[in-house]
Amino acid sequence: xxxxxxxxxxxxxxxxxxxxxxxxxxxxxxxxxxxxxxxxxxxxxxxxxxxxxxxxxxxxxxxxxxxxxxxxxxxxxxxxxxxxxxxxxxxxxxxxxxxxxxxxxxxxxxxxxxxxxxxxxxxxxxxxxxxxxxxxxxxxxxxxxxxxxxxxxxxxxxxxxxxxxxxxxxxxxxxxxxxxxxxxxxxxxxxxxxxxxxxxxxxxxxxxxxxxxxxxxxxxxxxxxxxxxxxxxxxxxxxxxxxxxxxxxxxxxxxxxxxxxx
Numbered sequence: 598x599x600x601x602x603x604x605x606x607x608x609x610x611x612x613x614x615x616x617x618x619x620x621x622x623x624x625x626x627x628x629x630x631x632x633x634x635x636x637x638x639x640x641x642x643x644x645x646x647x648x649x650x651x652x653x654x655x656x657x658x659x660x661x662x663x664x665x666x667x668x669x670x671x672x673x674x675x676x677x678x679x680x681x682x683x684x685x686x687x688x689x690x691x692x693x694x695x696x697x698x699x700x701x702x703x704x705x706x707x708x709x710x711x712x713x714x715x716x717x718x719x720x721x722x723x724x725x726x727x728x729x730x731x732x733x734x735x736x737x738x739x740x741x742x743x744x745x746x747x748x749x750x751x752x753x754x755x756x757x758x759x760x761x762x763x764x765x766x767x768x769x770x771x772x773x774x775x776x777x778x779x780x781x782x783x784x785x786x787x788x789x790x791x792x793x794x795x796x797x798x799x800x801x802x803x804x805x806x807x808x809x810x811x812x813x814x815x816x817x818x819x820x821x822x823x824x825x826x827x828x829x830x831x832x833x834x835x836x837x838x839x840x841x842x843x844x845x846x847x848x849x850x851x852x853x854x855x856x857x858x859x
Contacts, residue, residue: 607700611708616715618682625682628674628777629720634727637667640790652794656821657734664728665817666789668745669809671720672753673780677773679713680760684770702855706765706847710757717753721746733820741819744829748816751836758843765850789813811835 619625637660645659656662683706686692695705725735725742735741764773784790786803793804804810815832818825 604701604704607704608707608711611705612711612715615679615682615709615712619678619712619716622682625678628678629671629716630723632674633667633670633724636670637663637724637727647791650795653792654821658732660728660731660733661820662817663790664724664733664820665745665813666784668721668724668749668816669752669789669813670780670784671724672717672749673756673784673809674777675713675716675720675753676756676758676760677776677780678760679709679716679757680764680773680776681770683709683761684764684768684773687764687768688770696855702851703848706758706761706851709761710754713757714750714754718746718750720753721749728820735820736822737819737824741824744819744824745816748812748832748836751833751840752812755836755840755843758840758847762843762846762850765847765854768854783807783809787813808835808839 619629641660641663647653648656648659648662654662683692692705696702725745729735735745737744760773760776763776764770767773786800787793787807787809788804789809793801793810795801796804811828811831812835814828815835818828
Protein backbone atom coordinates (compact mmCIF):
# COMPACT_ATOMS: atom_id res chain seq x y z
CA UNK A 598 0.00 0.00 0.00
CA UNK A 599 2.87 2.38 0.78
CA UNK A 600 4.30 1.73 -2.70
CA UNK A 601 0.91 2.43 -4.29
CA UNK A 602 0.49 5.61 -2.24
CA UNK A 603 3.91 6.76 -3.38
CA UNK A 604 3.02 6.21 -7.03
CA UNK A 605 -0.27 8.08 -6.58
CA UNK A 606 1.64 11.03 -5.09
CA UNK A 607 4.06 10.97 -8.01
CA UNK A 608 1.25 10.91 -10.58
CA UNK A 609 -0.55 13.73 -8.75
CA UNK A 610 2.62 15.84 -8.60
CA UNK A 611 3.36 15.30 -12.28
CA UNK A 612 -0.27 16.06 -13.12
CA UNK A 613 -0.10 19.39 -11.27
CA UNK A 614 3.14 20.20 -13.04
CA UNK A 615 1.50 19.40 -16.39
CA UNK A 616 -1.39 21.78 -15.70
CA UNK A 617 0.94 24.59 -14.60
CA UNK A 618 3.11 24.00 -17.64
CA UNK A 619 0.10 24.38 -19.94
CA UNK A 620 -1.07 27.61 -18.32
CA UNK A 621 2.43 29.09 -18.49
CA UNK A 622 2.81 28.43 -22.23
CA UNK A 623 0.28 30.22 -24.46
CA UNK A 624 1.12 27.92 -27.38
CA UNK A 625 -0.21 24.99 -25.34
CA UNK A 626 -3.25 26.77 -23.88
CA UNK A 627 -4.48 28.53 -27.03
CA UNK A 628 -5.58 25.36 -28.89
CA UNK A 629 -7.64 24.22 -25.90
CA UNK A 630 -9.63 27.43 -25.37
CA UNK A 631 -9.12 30.05 -28.10
CA UNK A 632 -9.35 28.00 -31.31
CA UNK A 633 -12.50 26.02 -30.42
CA UNK A 634 -14.16 29.16 -29.02
CA UNK A 635 -13.50 31.13 -32.21
CA UNK A 636 -14.68 28.28 -34.42
CA UNK A 637 -17.79 27.90 -32.27
CA UNK A 638 -18.58 31.61 -32.61
CA UNK A 639 -17.94 31.69 -36.37
CA UNK A 640 -19.94 28.57 -37.17
CA UNK A 641 -22.83 29.44 -34.87
CA UNK A 642 -23.05 32.95 -36.26
CA UNK A 643 -22.53 32.01 -39.90
CA UNK A 644 -24.44 28.76 -40.24
CA UNK A 645 -27.24 29.16 -37.73
CA UNK A 646 -29.94 28.69 -40.37
CA UNK A 647 -28.73 25.11 -40.91
CA UNK A 648 -31.20 24.00 -38.24
CA UNK A 649 -33.99 24.59 -40.80
CA UNK A 650 -32.61 22.01 -43.21
CA UNK A 651 -34.69 18.86 -43.71
CA UNK A 652 -33.56 15.95 -41.51
CA UNK A 653 -31.56 18.24 -39.22
CA UNK A 654 -31.97 17.09 -35.59
CA UNK A 655 -34.54 19.03 -33.61
CA UNK A 656 -32.66 21.55 -31.48
CA UNK A 657 -33.42 24.82 -29.73
CA UNK A 658 -30.65 26.51 -31.68
CA UNK A 659 -27.51 25.80 -33.68
CA UNK A 660 -25.38 26.58 -30.62
CA UNK A 661 -26.96 23.61 -28.83
CA UNK A 662 -25.85 21.35 -31.67
CA UNK A 663 -22.36 22.84 -31.96
CA UNK A 664 -21.48 22.82 -28.27
CA UNK A 665 -20.47 19.15 -28.15
CA UNK A 666 -18.26 19.55 -31.21
CA UNK A 667 -16.36 22.43 -29.59
CA UNK A 668 -15.85 20.40 -26.41
CA UNK A 669 -14.49 17.36 -28.26
CA UNK A 670 -12.30 19.60 -30.41
CA UNK A 671 -10.89 21.09 -27.21
CA UNK A 672 -10.06 17.72 -25.64
CA UNK A 673 -8.49 16.47 -28.89
CA UNK A 674 -6.25 19.52 -28.93
CA UNK A 675 -5.59 19.11 -25.20
CA UNK A 676 -4.23 15.65 -25.97
CA UNK A 677 -2.09 17.09 -28.75
CA UNK A 678 -0.80 19.87 -26.48
CA UNK A 679 0.01 17.31 -23.79
CA UNK A 680 2.02 15.32 -26.31
CA UNK A 681 3.93 18.45 -27.35
CA UNK A 682 4.70 19.26 -23.70
CA UNK A 683 5.91 15.70 -23.08
CA UNK A 684 8.15 15.91 -26.15
CA UNK A 685 9.58 19.20 -24.85
CA UNK A 686 10.34 17.47 -21.54
CA UNK A 687 12.15 14.71 -23.47
CA UNK A 688 14.18 17.27 -25.42
CA UNK A 689 15.11 19.12 -22.21
CA UNK A 690 16.16 15.92 -20.43
CA UNK A 691 13.48 16.10 -17.74
CA UNK A 692 12.14 12.64 -18.57
CA UNK A 693 15.64 11.17 -18.30
CA UNK A 694 15.76 12.36 -14.70
CA UNK A 695 12.36 10.78 -14.07
CA UNK A 696 13.51 7.50 -15.60
CA UNK A 697 16.48 7.51 -13.23
CA UNK A 698 14.23 8.05 -10.19
CA UNK A 699 12.96 5.09 -8.09
CA UNK A 700 9.40 5.31 -9.42
CA UNK A 701 7.30 3.36 -11.89
CA UNK A 702 8.35 4.29 -15.42
CA UNK A 703 4.73 4.52 -16.59
CA UNK A 704 4.01 7.08 -13.85
CA UNK A 705 5.62 9.59 -16.18
CA UNK A 706 2.89 8.96 -18.74
CA UNK A 707 0.10 8.70 -16.15
CA UNK A 708 1.12 12.04 -14.63
CA UNK A 709 0.88 13.71 -18.01
CA UNK A 710 -2.52 12.10 -18.62
CA UNK A 711 -3.74 13.20 -15.18
CA UNK A 712 -2.92 16.76 -16.16
CA UNK A 713 -4.68 16.32 -19.48
CA UNK A 714 -7.76 14.96 -17.68
CA UNK A 715 -7.83 18.02 -15.40
CA UNK A 716 -7.58 20.32 -18.40
CA UNK A 717 -10.33 18.37 -20.15
CA UNK A 718 -12.66 18.71 -17.17
CA UNK A 719 -11.89 22.44 -16.88
CA UNK A 720 -12.51 23.00 -20.60
CA UNK A 721 -15.83 21.10 -20.38
CA UNK A 722 -16.98 23.41 -17.57
CA UNK A 723 -15.83 26.43 -19.58
CA UNK A 724 -17.75 25.47 -22.73
CA UNK A 725 -20.88 24.52 -20.82
CA UNK A 726 -20.80 27.90 -19.06
CA UNK A 727 -20.11 29.66 -22.37
CA UNK A 728 -23.02 27.88 -24.01
CA UNK A 729 -25.43 28.70 -21.20
CA UNK A 730 -24.39 32.35 -21.22
CA UNK A 731 -25.17 32.65 -24.93
CA UNK A 732 -28.50 30.84 -24.80
CA UNK A 733 -27.84 27.12 -25.07
CA UNK A 734 -30.24 24.83 -23.23
CA UNK A 735 -29.25 21.51 -21.69
CA UNK A 736 -32.40 19.43 -21.76
CA UNK A 737 -31.16 16.83 -19.25
CA UNK A 738 -30.26 19.45 -16.64
CA UNK A 739 -27.66 18.84 -13.95
CA UNK A 740 -27.35 15.12 -14.70
CA UNK A 741 -26.68 15.97 -18.33
CA UNK A 742 -24.00 18.50 -17.36
CA UNK A 743 -22.22 15.95 -15.15
CA UNK A 744 -22.36 13.32 -17.91
CA UNK A 745 -20.88 15.77 -20.43
CA UNK A 746 -18.00 16.62 -18.10
CA UNK A 747 -17.43 12.90 -17.44
CA UNK A 748 -17.25 12.02 -21.13
CA UNK A 749 -15.01 14.96 -22.05
CA UNK A 750 -12.62 14.17 -19.18
CA UNK A 751 -12.33 10.52 -20.19
CA UNK A 752 -11.96 11.44 -23.86
CA UNK A 753 -9.12 13.83 -22.98
CA UNK A 754 -7.25 10.95 -21.36
CA UNK A 755 -7.87 8.68 -24.35
CA UNK A 756 -6.68 11.26 -26.88
CA UNK A 757 -3.83 12.31 -24.60
CA UNK A 758 -2.49 8.77 -24.67
CA UNK A 759 -2.07 8.99 -28.44
CA UNK A 760 -0.14 12.25 -28.13
CA UNK A 761 2.02 10.73 -25.38
CA UNK A 762 2.77 7.65 -27.48
CA UNK A 763 3.90 9.73 -30.44
CA UNK A 764 5.97 12.00 -28.19
CA UNK A 765 7.72 9.03 -26.59
CA UNK A 766 8.38 7.42 -29.94
CA UNK A 767 9.53 10.53 -31.81
CA UNK A 768 11.08 12.47 -28.93
CA UNK A 769 10.66 15.83 -30.67
CA UNK A 770 7.95 18.45 -30.27
CA UNK A 771 7.89 19.30 -33.97
CA UNK A 772 6.69 15.80 -34.89
CA UNK A 773 3.84 15.91 -32.39
CA UNK A 774 2.96 19.44 -33.47
CA UNK A 775 2.59 18.12 -37.02
CA UNK A 776 -0.51 16.20 -35.85
CA UNK A 777 -2.44 19.48 -35.52
CA UNK A 778 -3.87 19.44 -39.10
CA UNK A 779 -4.68 15.73 -38.80
CA UNK A 780 -6.80 16.44 -35.71
CA UNK A 781 -8.98 18.79 -37.76
CA UNK A 782 -9.34 16.29 -40.62
CA UNK A 783 -10.53 13.58 -38.23
CA UNK A 784 -12.85 16.01 -36.48
CA UNK A 785 -14.46 17.38 -39.65
CA UNK A 786 -15.02 13.83 -40.91
CA UNK A 787 -17.34 13.25 -37.95
CA UNK A 788 -20.70 14.58 -36.84
CA UNK A 789 -19.03 17.16 -34.58
CA UNK A 790 -20.10 20.14 -36.68
CA UNK A 791 -22.79 18.77 -38.99
CA UNK A 792 -25.13 15.75 -39.02
CA UNK A 793 -23.63 12.78 -40.86
CA UNK A 794 -26.95 12.18 -42.63
CA UNK A 795 -26.67 15.55 -44.39
CA UNK A 796 -23.07 15.14 -45.56
CA UNK A 797 -22.08 14.22 -49.11
CA UNK A 798 -20.49 10.83 -49.73
CA UNK A 799 -18.04 9.44 -48.83
CA UNK A 800 -17.83 11.94 -45.94
CA UNK A 801 -21.26 10.90 -44.65
CA UNK A 802 -20.35 7.22 -44.39
CA UNK A 803 -16.98 8.00 -42.80
CA UNK A 804 -18.65 10.27 -40.26
CA UNK A 805 -21.29 7.65 -39.47
CA UNK A 806 -18.65 5.11 -38.41
CA UNK A 807 -16.05 7.52 -37.04
CA UNK A 808 -15.56 6.80 -33.29
CA UNK A 809 -15.34 10.55 -32.74
CA UNK A 810 -18.94 10.80 -33.95
CA UNK A 811 -20.08 8.35 -31.26
CA UNK A 812 -18.29 10.38 -28.58
CA UNK A 813 -19.71 13.66 -29.89
CA UNK A 814 -23.24 12.24 -29.98
CA UNK A 815 -22.86 11.01 -26.40
CA UNK A 816 -21.86 14.51 -25.27
CA UNK A 817 -24.54 16.17 -27.42
CA UNK A 818 -27.41 13.89 -26.40
CA UNK A 819 -28.03 15.49 -22.95
CA UNK A 820 -28.06 18.93 -24.60
CA UNK A 821 -30.61 18.41 -27.35
CA UNK A 822 -32.86 15.75 -25.79
CA UNK A 823 -33.53 13.68 -22.74
CA UNK A 824 -30.83 11.13 -22.08
CA UNK A 825 -30.82 7.98 -24.21
CA UNK A 826 -28.81 4.98 -23.08
CA UNK A 827 -27.76 3.99 -26.60
CA UNK A 828 -25.79 7.18 -27.33
CA UNK A 829 -24.22 7.12 -23.87
CA UNK A 830 -23.04 3.52 -24.17
CA UNK A 831 -21.67 4.06 -27.69
CA UNK A 832 -19.74 7.09 -26.47
CA UNK A 833 -18.39 5.23 -23.44
CA UNK A 834 -17.39 2.19 -25.51
CA UNK A 835 -15.63 4.40 -28.07
CA UNK A 836 -13.71 6.23 -25.37
CA UNK A 837 -12.69 2.96 -23.69
CA UNK A 838 -11.59 1.51 -27.04
CA UNK A 839 -9.52 4.55 -27.98
CA UNK A 840 -8.14 4.75 -24.44
CA UNK A 841 -7.06 1.10 -24.39
CA UNK A 842 -5.38 1.53 -27.77
CA UNK A 843 -3.64 4.77 -26.81
CA UNK A 844 -2.39 3.47 -23.45
CA UNK A 845 -1.10 0.34 -25.14
CA UNK A 846 0.70 2.49 -27.72
CA UNK A 847 2.17 4.61 -24.92
CA UNK A 848 3.42 1.53 -23.05
CA UNK A 849 5.05 0.14 -26.21
CA UNK A 850 6.61 3.51 -27.05
CA UNK A 851 7.99 3.85 -23.50
CA UNK A 852 9.38 0.32 -23.65
CA UNK A 853 11.06 1.14 -26.96
CA UNK A 854 12.59 4.31 -25.50
CA UNK A 855 13.91 2.42 -22.49
CA UNK A 856 15.34 -0.34 -24.67
CA UNK A 857 17.01 1.92 -27.22
CA UNK A 858 17.85 4.82 -24.93
CA UNK A 859 16.12 7.39 -27.14
